[in-house]
């Protein structure tokens with residue numbers, strides 16, 4: 001065990017301010033391509049066992065960031081520690097990586113393709129073949145074990161590749177746009193698989209341009225736009241950047257209670273909608289009751305990640321997320 005002065009106290013056991021162990025700690029990562037800055041000072045802390053999302057539009061720098069974390073490319077500036085090591089390639093066998101560009105050898109059988117990926121991570125071929133068949137069976141694809149990759153649908157081949165990413169039981173799983181190209185059924189299967197991995201203690205980090213995936217799946221997110229990360233942390237903290245919204249239904253149409261509504265209150269259908277005042281709900285309730293509003297219903301809703309994304313990354317980045325044609329009709 002190595003004790004160090006400075007940011008990290010104990011080698012292999014980096015901790016964040018809350019005392020949680022970190023699987024990934026990146027500070028000030030910068031990557032330039034021919035003078036163009038693709039990633040511009042990214043800071044990320046991924047706690048062990050977390051499901052962590054990198055959320056941003058096309059070209060935001062997600063893949064470049066993941067590749068730096070994996071050691072496929074080196075940053076021009078900044079540093080990263082992955083599973084306690086400064087050189088991520090030293091821990092490659094403890095990492096599973098699903099790249100954005102999918103691809104398996106078309107002539108290989110499904111179970112062999114998994115064994116091949118396992119062998120690249122140091123698993124003996126015989127054991128890889130056994131695990132390949134077992135994983136396919138466990139994930140409802142046993143019937144396809146002996147089919148060649150070229151005989152599988154695109155979605156099935158993608159699932160086989162994902163199983164090949166997990167076959168060596170990695171401590172850290174890095175998935176680049178894992179939901180792309182999957183239908184709703186298989187997206188649901190993948191969500192369950194990711195949750196199971198995290199429940200078993202595996203750290204999962206994935207990139208996405210679909211807010212709903214990040215919101216449903218992740219404890220923590222890094223919002224990335226134009227190579228910068230304006231927010232990284234718990235999803236709830238991002239949502240709490242915006243004040244909650246109140247929805248109010250009253251029996252009375254008018255009366256002294258109307259003075260209790262804040263300036264942004266708007267009336268739509270049967271409801272008033274407005275931002276919860278800084279003073280909180282109790283003074284509001286008191287004023288409504290004393291002003292004879294006749295409250296029929298009142299609900300307070302936390303902002304969604306979409307609104308938080310707009311507030312943090314701006315309208316243009318949110319529009320770029322939504323403009324992705326590949327995801328049309330699948331959100």
Ligand SMILES: Nc1ncnc2c1ncn2[C@@H]1O[C@H](COP(=O)(O)OP(=O)(O)OP(=O)(O)O)[C@@H](O)[C@H]1O
Nearest residue numbers: 033034038056057058059060061062063064065100
């Ligand atoms: N090898 C490279 N050479 C030159 N430019 C690159 C290279 N890799 C990435 N870029 C550029 O860097 C920016 C970030 O790309 P990156 O692939 O990291 O974005 P992304 O958020 O993953 O988007 P996408 O989902 O479209 O891949 C883009 O403008 C891209 O064109």
